[in-house]
Amino acid sequence: MLLPNILTVTGASKRERTRARLAEHAIALFEDQGFEATSVAQIADAAGVSEMTFFRHFGSKEQAVLTDPFDPVVAAAVGARPLGEAPLERAARGLHSALAALSEADLATARRRTAIVARTPVLRAAAATQNEVTVTAIAERLAGDGADPFAATVAAQAVIAAVTTALYAWAERPERSLAATVGAALEVLDPDHD
Numbered sequence: 001m002l003l004p005n006i007l008t009v010t011g012a013s014k015r016e017r018t019r020a021r022l023a024e025h026a027i028a029l030f031e032d033q034g035f036e037a038t039s040v041a042q043i044a045d046a047a048g049v050s051e052m053t054f055f056r057h058f059g060s061k062e063q064a065v066l067t068d069p070f071d072p073v074v075a076a077a078v079g080a081r082p083l084g085e086a087p088l089e090r091a092a093r094g095l096h097s098a099l100a101a102l103s104e105a106d107l108a109t110a111r112r113r114t115a116i117v118a119r120t121p122v123l124r125a126a127a128a129t130q131n132e133v134t135v136t137a138i139a140e141r142l143a144g145d146g147a148d149p150f151a152a153t154v155a156a157q158a159v160i161a162a163v164t165t166a167l168y169a170w171a172e173r174p175e176r177s178l179a180a181t182v183g184a185a186l187e188v189l190d191p192d193h194d
Contacts (some may be wrong), residue, residue: 026064062064071137087155092190114171
């Protein structure tokens with residue numbers, strides 16, 4: 001799912017710091033020049049590393065803006081919901097609680113990344129493909145907790161579709177908070193949630 005790279009750089013390994021620096025420079029260059037006009041060589045140069053180093057961290061320049069470690073966090077938040085809730089409720093409410101825990105810095109990064117993806121057709125397509133990883137993580141958690149696998153997959157697909165729609169709307173309307181925008185989208189799926 002397209003969300004911030006929630007990696008805390010303080011205390012991170014050299015590899016993690018290099019990856020975070022590459023992602024930050026990629027985002028900045030994509031904002032300044034556009035995705036298509038930015039080369040891997042420019043990103044590597046801005047980060048002070050070689051192109052080979054870039055490709056050790058990211059398989060493509062698309063992954064420099066799309067890759068995030070949020071899927072395990074989402075799956076854990078879904079798993080923390082009461083087992084008595086229906087799969088759609090667990091998925092929506094778990095995802096909502098995971099997003100509510102993001103810091104202001106994470107939110108700022110998420111808005112930047114989402115804005116780049118929203119205005120770049122090739123990235124939107126790649127994000128849709130990458131969202132399948134998040135769907136799988138949520139569906140596997142729900143099914144692992146006893147939900148019917150089909151119901152778990154439908155719930156995960158519905159929640160990710162709602163949140164993706166909300167993310168793109170949020171990127172275009174800076175006056176709205178992520179919590180309010182995602183909350184409105186999830187309310188459509190789970191109108192009884194407080």
